[in-house]
Amino acid sequence: MGNHLQSVFLNGTVGSGKSATAEALHQLLIDDGISNAVIDLDELRRSWPVPAADRFNHELELRNLQAVAKNYREVGVRRFILAGVLEEPAEVGRYVAALSGGELTVVRLDPPITTIQDRLRNRHEAGSAELSWHLHRSVELNRILDAARLDTYVVPVGEGGPQDVAFSVRALLGW
Numbered sequence: 276m277g278n279h280l281q282s283v284f285l286n287g288t289v290g291s292g293k294s295a296t297a298e299a300l301h302q303l304l305i306d307d308g309i310s311n312a313v314i315d316l317d318e319l320r321r322s323w324p325v326p327a328a329d330r331f332n333h334e335l336e337l338r339n340l341q342a343v344a345k346n347y348r349e350v351g352v353r354r355f356i357l358a359g360v361l362e363e364p365a366e367v368g369r370y371v372a373a374l375s376g377g378e379l380t381v382v383r384l385d386p387p388i389t390t391i392q393d394r395l396r397n398r399h400e401a402g403s404a405e406l407s408w409h410l411h412r413s414v415e416l417n418r419i420l421d422a423a424r425l426d427t428y429v430v431p432v433g434e435g436g437p438q439d440v441a442f443s444v445r446a447l448l449g450w
Contacts, residue, residue, distance in 0.1 A: 280348070280377025282355035283448055284370060286425075287384040288416040289409050290391040290398070292432055292440060293358040296384060299441035300356050304450065309354060312347045314340065316359030331360075341373040348375065354450065360416065364425040381425060382444055386432035388417060 283300075285293040297313045304311045320336035329335075336359075344355065355374060361367065361381060371379045391413050399406035420426075428447050432440055 280353055280355070280374060281448070281450070282357060282371075282374055282377060282379045283444065284357045284359065284361055284367075284379055284381045285384060285444070286359070286361045286381050286420065288360070288391060288413045288420060290394040290413055291384040291386055292394075292437055293384055295437035296440045296444065297356045297358040299437040300444055303438075303441050303445055304354065304356075307450075309450065310352050311354040311356060312344075312352045313356045313358070314343060316340065316357055319343065337369055337373050340370070341375075344374045353377075361425060362416075362419050362423055364423060367425060380427045380448055382447065383420060383426035383429045384432050384440060385429050388414065390432070391417075 285297055285300075287293050294315055294317075297315065301311060301313045316336055319339040320332035322332060322335065325332045326334075340357075347355070357370070361370070367379060367381065371377070392410055395406060395409045395413060399409060428444075430440060430443050430447070
């Protein structure tokens with residue numbers, strides 16, 4: 276395998292379990308002795324204010340990913356687990372470039388919308404503007420992701436926890 280980079284982009288709407296699955300996959304790979312790094316893309320774009328023309332701070336996210344991935348590669352990491360939202364097929368190549376090449380497999384986590392909204396209700400204060408925004412965005416984003424059809428795999432998320440989803444993702448990737 277040598278210097279070949281293999282990366283997975285865990286894609287999905289808000290509340291779909293991307294971050295929890297990324298952590299579970301990270302631990303599975305550690306248990307198998309496989310060097311890897313988890314990058315939660317939300318954290319790479321979290322700043323204020325955001326540019327009016329880039330409401331989700333996507334350009335900053337990609338710049339930061341390039342810098343962070345370079346540092347990980349310098350210490351030998353060859354497998355990246357990205358957790359984020361990928362809405363446009365044309366953006367896949369930009370993530371590959373930010374990682375400096377290799378393979379990028381996009382895996383969409385797809386729990387039922389009722390599960391997503393239950394998770395959001397547990398995460399945000401009842402009646403808050405934040406909860407309202409996330410509930411609306413979850414439906415909107417689900418529609419966008421369904422239409423985009425950019426995922427290599429779609430993993431239905433059932434009653435099992437993040438570790439079950441991580442086992443499924445690892446099997447699909449052959450990791």
